[in-house]
Amino acid sequence: MVEAGRLKIVILISGRGSNMTALAEACAAGDFPAEVAAVISNRPDAQGLTTAANRGITTAIVDHTQYDARAGFEAALSAAIESSGADLVCLAGFMRLLGAPFVDQWRDRLINIHPSLLPAFKGLDTHGQVLAAGARFSGSTVHFVRPATDEGPIIVQAALAVAPSDTAAGLAARVLEQEHRIYPLAVRWIAEGRVTVANETVTIAGASAGSGVTINPESAP
Ligand code: GRF
Numbered sequence: 001m002v003e004a005g006r007l008k009i010v011i012l013i014s015g016r017g018s019n020m021t022a023l024a025e026a027c028a029a030g031d032f033p034a035e036v037a038a039v040i041s042n043r044p045d046a047q048g049l050t051t052a053a054n055r056g057i058t059t060a061i062v063d064h065t066q067y068d069a070r071a072g073f074e075a076a077l078s079a080a081i082e083s084s085g086a087d088l089v090c091l092a093g094f095m096r097l098l099g100a101p102f103v104d105q106w107r108d109r110l111i112n113i114h115p116s117l118l119p120a121f122k123g124l125d126t127h128g129q130v131l132a133a134g135a136r137f138s139g140s141t142v143h144f145v146r147p148a149t150d151e152g153p154i155i156v157q158a159a160l161a162v163a164p165s166d167t168a169a170g171l172a173a174r175v176l177e178q179e180h181r182i183y184p185l186a187v188r189w190i191a192e193g194r195v196t197v198a199n200e201t202v203t204i205a206g207a208s209a210g211s212g213v214t215i216n217p218e219s220a221p
């Protein structure tokens with residue numbers, strides 16, 4: 001049951017759904033200003049569908065393999081989102097590229113999480129890309145979605161130092177922990193009406209830049 005006054009979010013997933021779970025857990029807290037109206041997957045076998053159903057969340061499947069063209073799939077996806085009464089659509093490991101008509105329909109009501117400090121390391125195998133580049137920092141970004149993949153106004157980022165011993169899997173795990181912190185934060189700020197987009201940059205009312213500076217690697221004097 002979605003209560004009046006709380007932002008209704010729909011979460012789109014394709015797999016594990018750990019970010020979906022982080023959002024659902026945040027929404028389950030009494031003072032959180034958003035509710036999960038539905039979880040929708042393009043893959044019938046997505047593990048996150050079971051997790052969501054076990055939490056009592058309404059789930060739906062819009063299987064992209066059932067459509068000849070992207071336009072038909074995206075029209076069905078939009079219809080499913082609309083029927084849930086969503087105010088905000090959260091992509092959380094949703095592994096289909098979304099076309100401009102869909103993205104424009106949901107402009108500034110559609111957000112994504114990506115496991116790098118965008119605009120660096122867009123696309124797949126993000127952590128492998130980070131390690132191959134020898135980047136000293138990585139992290140995670142929540143951003144508004146634009147038609148180009150992993151582009152759009154940045155809402156919040158978490159940064160962490162890359163260790164020489166890091167593997168892609170180890171880095172992914174540490175980044176994921178931060179994803180689970182910042183995705184609910186971004187949704188909270190949007191639900192509180194504090195987030196505005198102007199000239200393709202985001203302002204968050206009442207938020208200030210963190211003061212920390214970290215140098216990596218550190219070396220003894
Ligand atoms: C996350 O790393 C997210 O940033 C990326 O896909 C992964 C999804 O993981 N877009 P999960 O399904 O939320 O566990």
